[in-house]
Amino acid sequence: MSNKRLLFIPVSSPEGIGEYMRSLLLANGLLAEFAGMLDIHFILNKHTTYADVCPFDTTLLESSATKEVALVCDFITAYKPDVVVFDCAGRAAHMKAAKEVGAKVVFISQHEKKRAKGLKLNRANLIDVHWVVQPDYCIAPLSWVETTKLDMFPLAHPRNVGPFVAHASEEQKKQVLNKYGLEENNYLLVNAGSGGHTFNNLNCADTYFDTALKAGKKTGLKTVVVFGSNYTKILPKTSEIICLTSLEGTDFLALLSQAKLALLSAGDTLLQAIALQTPVIACAISKDQHTRLENCVNAGVAIKASLNPDDILSKIEYAIDDRHYKPLLAKYRKLESPQSYSVITSGVKNMLAGSRA
Structure with a gap:
């Protein structure tokens, strides 16, 4: 049986690092869970300082994945991942390419504007799960327009799962x-x-x-x-x-x-x-x-x-x-503070376990 394939596409820029670090923590946790039976790949902006030191196989782009639509779609088509994790990133075209090769699509957002991107109508039937890495007290409830969209169209419902913390032993x-x-x-x-x-x-x-x-x-x-x-x-x-x-x-x-x-x-x-x-x-x-x-x-x-x-x-x-x-x-x-690390790790693990052989 061939290894499962997990692809990470986080926001990747010379200014910020949070999305990449979250993806890296998640990747390391899942790698331990699958004991050598998981291939992990990252798509990153080559102008970030961390691109050259990413411990996983990496495809480097001239800019963010958002701007490199065709290249990212072509890679997804060729790589045929089982699961793609878009952390505050991803065009609808990327998600469509992932669905066309049978991949599960995960969208992670962290504030209202990014959450709203996961609720665009061109994401209908493209996102399997949408996790919001914020506690309830830190993000406004969905607007009536957003709740109406969720009632009328097959969009993944955003779920607040709290801050992403991998507790040290x-x-x-x-x-x-x-x-x-x-x-x-x-x-x-x-x-x-x-x-x-x-x-x-x-x-x-x-x-x-x-x-x-x-x-x-x-x-x-x-x-x-x-x-x-x-x-x-x-x-x-x-x-x-x-x-x-x-x-x-x-x-x-x-x-x-x-x-x-x-x-x-x-x-x-x-x-x-x-x-x-x-x-x-x-x-x-x-x-x-x-x-x-x-x-x-x-x-x-x-x-x-x-x-x-x-x-x-x-x-x-x-x-x-x-x-x-x-x-x-x-x-x-x-505080009631759900831990998104365990929720997301378990969720992606289950997606990988249930994906095609």
Whole structure:
């Protein structure tokens, strides 16, 4: 019997990395489940820094898959995958090509605009399952137009499945603390996303690093700054802060789960921190992050800061004060937070197991 074939087509750009990292976590989890009986392939933009280090077979494009319609369709036709995972990406033509070779089509969205793309009428009968990697409190309900579409046409119903978090084992947690000489609940973890975002002509990772230097001195917390794989400069040399380019997904989550506090962007890592019950301060560093951050602030599960070092520093001091820190922890414990990692991994596994031999 030949191996099952799983194709990932995430949004892939020099700015962001969240969709790729989610796909990578999912791919690694499924590879372990199938024990050598699964072939995995990625389609990526060759201008991303992670394209050359993807551990799976990869087809590289001159730009995003969205713009390379014919090339992606031709690849799908030739590769004949059993399942295609489109993470916030994918044209209707891509999905049609997948269905024509008998593949199951998975669409993952993470905010209202991407969710709406999965509900376009040209996606009718093309998407088998549509998972929204947001908790209910972080995304608006479907509009009446969208619910009407779902009533009238054969469109996959979007299902909110919560943040995508692959929990690290206790052994992994110990190993990552030992590796960097850290103590649980006694350090600040700082990450401005992929490292490719700028604000007022300054790289957001640099702004976060400058703030981290001050925060370490002010709070006495050991500080780890993860610059992101799209950060193109040489990392600063300092004995005051642990500076890292990037971390494997589970290592990052192991560090995030044990930090006293996290300073993050308002991307996927914001929701991961909340799910891991790590108090978090976040800045919206791209246009799609503002609504998510506001929803988290309104739910009382995140602290918002502007992209100004002084404001961020004041929010860090505010957050570690027990008068504010303990209520945040209490709020996290009360949240109903479904874990999309297990839902999606199980769902794709079942699709692969039930696909053609």
